[in-house]
């Protein structure tokens with residue numbers, strides 16, 4: 001099948017590469033010439049495990065190409081997947097300018113039947129706006145061409161995106177057009193050969209499903225974060241509580257980890273956007289508003305612990321930070337809790353020495369110009385001369401560190417762990433103080 005993917009970011013590039021892997025001929029279009037030039041040279045602009053091989057293999061086989069040429073890209077695919085960004089607007093609603101620009105572009109250049117597939121996360125009713133944008137362009141050109149708009153929200157996780165796309169839990173397709181549904185079935189059939197995981201529903205329900213999924217996951221995190229604050233006060237261990245409740249299949253084990261608050265490009269903006277949609281329709285989503293409030297509060301929990309130990313004025317102090325990306329296995333720094341933590345430490349007068357296995361370059365870009373912030377080349381270098389260590393992202397390489405080395409490098413033997421990576425008794429046995437989330441402090 002001939003497929004065009006509009007937007008070559010985390011979602012678009014993974015979608016394009018994985019669809020090419022199944023024999024489709026895919027053209028990825030992006031408005032960012034730097035990104036497209038990198039991809040044409042075989043370089044991957046983002047960190048996503050396994051993606052480089054899939055991209056390179058399919059580009060070499062002639063099934064995957066990259067362009068900034070809008071007309072050529074629209075001409076190529078019968079299916080036009082839109083995977084452009086939908087960042088939050090000032091009022092929290094999803095900014096649809098990129099989605100609608102992509103839609104207008106398709107309307108401007110199409111010369112035959114197209115299925116326009118909305119993969120970006122967009123509020124309920126967006127498919128109607130996409131349809132209207134395409135129809136307006138066709139009208140302006142004085143042509144009458146058939147097209148369908150379907151919703152196909154993406155559920156992949158950054159850090160495991162290729163695997164998620166290749167082996168989806170489910171694929172949601174919102175469609176009221178029979179021919180478009182048939183084509184979507186054909187596109188996804190190779191990814192579900194053993195079990196049909198395609199859920200076809202009406203367009204609005206599909207759009208809603210994506211927000212509902214992210215809102216539920218964010219709710220679980222905020223719920224546990226809130227309970228972790230109480231656990232600390234009452235002398236309970238949130239990790240024991242997590243295991244205790246997670247064993248109940250009605251609750252399950254996923255997304256129950258207390259930490260420094262959720263970040264990334266999806267949960268914060270999608271929760272805000274759903275709250276905003278609720279307001280637009282006169283439905284106050286109180287639970288989700290609290291989920292967001294609790295998350296904001298949680299981002300300061302680690303710095304609160306630092307200040308409780310070192311005082312509010314951190315002038316003259318230096319802190320090592322391990323982990324900058326919003327989660328492991330990605331270089332994505334969008335809404336990463338590390339950004340809030342670093343700014344709060346710098347604001348209080350401290351210096352920061354930060355280390356991340358892959359997000360360093362991206363962190364340098366988004367945290368540019370901050371006096372007192374330095375980036376270390378390895379975890380140990382970040383510790384040199386630091387008063388204490390803060391762990392912000394649970395990268396695998398932090399899970400079994402050299403505790404003796406940490407103790408020797410730090411001026412004060414204390415770890416503030418925002419991810420509950422270690423057994424407190426083990427850390428204590430190395431003579432380190434250990435303050436984690438929702439567990440009794442070991443000092």
Ligand code: NAD
Nearest residue numbers: 007009010011030031032083084085086098102120121154
């Ligand atoms: P991204 O910022 O990584 O990529 C978006 C790309 O679109 C950029 O490269 C940008 O240059 C390009 N673009 C913008 N306007 C364009 C246009 N008119 N024509 C062509 N290209 C254009 O974003 P992302 O993280 O891939 O997210 C894309 C969408 O998918 C969002 O709606 C997001 O909520 C959703 N989503 C993201 C994830 C994730 O984990 N990142 C998961 C599921 C869903």
